Amino acid sequence: MKHELQALVFDAYGTLFDVHSVTRLADSLFAGRGAALSQAWRTKQLEYTWLRSLMGRYDDFSAVTAGALDWALESLGLAARPQDRASLLRAYRTLGTFPEVRGALARLGERHPLAILSNGHPDMLDAVVDHNELRVFFGERVLSVHEAGVYKPDPRVYAIAAAQLGLPAQSIGFVSSNGWDAAGAKSFGFTAFWVNRGKAPVERLGSPPDAVVDDLAGLAQLLA
């Protein structure tokens, strides 16, 4: 399998960037509730991407993320001042990477062109990529669902990466820590790598990943 790969495409949030790195800020605003807020926020954010896509009511990822935050705050009975809400939303532009990401991208980038394909609005993606100084690995290949007006796992999203890279789908390795995203990518035709950071069961969606790794260091080892 690996010798046929001609490019690697990475999911961003949860795969490169730790969405729960907002927990510390959330905890400083709402003592002891940071983890619960971060969890509820992320869960609702994903739900809204799926639901809006199905409803045919796309709104960009900044708006979806803000709506999900408002829902999560209300569900937990937390009253946020406008400036607290604003700093939580800003934090999405400066999420940290998981610790092994930089080293693994350096190794993987020696063999393959690397790209990002994310639900994020282009502005959010550029901000978080540059904040983490990852531009060197991806260049202009930081791709957003925004032009398709629909979110993952709609196949039109994965088609953006195939078209931009100009490669047949199966020669593209798609890397995601979201099991459902790996399933969507596999269903589209990509070679799918699931980074199972949370030791979760495989999703029962009919298109299991080609390989499962613990983190991106494990992927670099697998493809070495």
Added chain:
Amino acid sequence: MKHELQALVFDAYGTLFDVHSVTRLADSLFAGRGAALSQAWRTKQLEYTWLRSLMGRYDDFSAVTAGALDWALESLGLAARPQDRASLLRAYRTLGTFPEVRGALARLGERHPLAILSNGHPDMLDAVVDHNELRVFFGERVLSVHEAGVYKPDPRVYAIAAAQLGLPAQSIGFVSSNGWDAAGAKSFGFTAFWVNRGKAPVERLGSPPDAVVDDLAGLAQLLA
């Protein structure tokens, strides 16, 4: 608003039928874990309906429900014998109603034709409707997404009910305890009633319901 309504269409699972009525059976199989299993099962079941719809990989609700159960069991570290798994799945055909449902349907049915529009496979729906002796209220108007090959909140699903009833969308009152389902129905054009059984925040999906009630008795009172 109410005087214009010419029919009421009900969601089934969570609105008429209590999906968590499997908790007692689950608890008898896995002591102390019944509520956690029921919760994880239901959450994953909904996720799979959304994800498969977006992927263009419809599988019927029985299969989705079984896959979600397997995921939930594995995520909780519960090993189910084949006969336990089978009884949990069978339980979906004999879910109980919420206590006020029968009385409320009797009152609502005096003024409006009533229908069901559900993610459930027709066989599952017929079973649970007949088990609860609700056929008298709905007759043949027990409609499934199955013919559309996609799940809620895709507008093609809501269109099934509008077509079957032969009524303009806004004259149809759609009743769901799932906030996202009420939002999808409203976005399609129905008059939407959200039965907020769980005192949840309103979903930030851009199409809030026309009215919110605590339960179906509250709806009967509102429309009296």
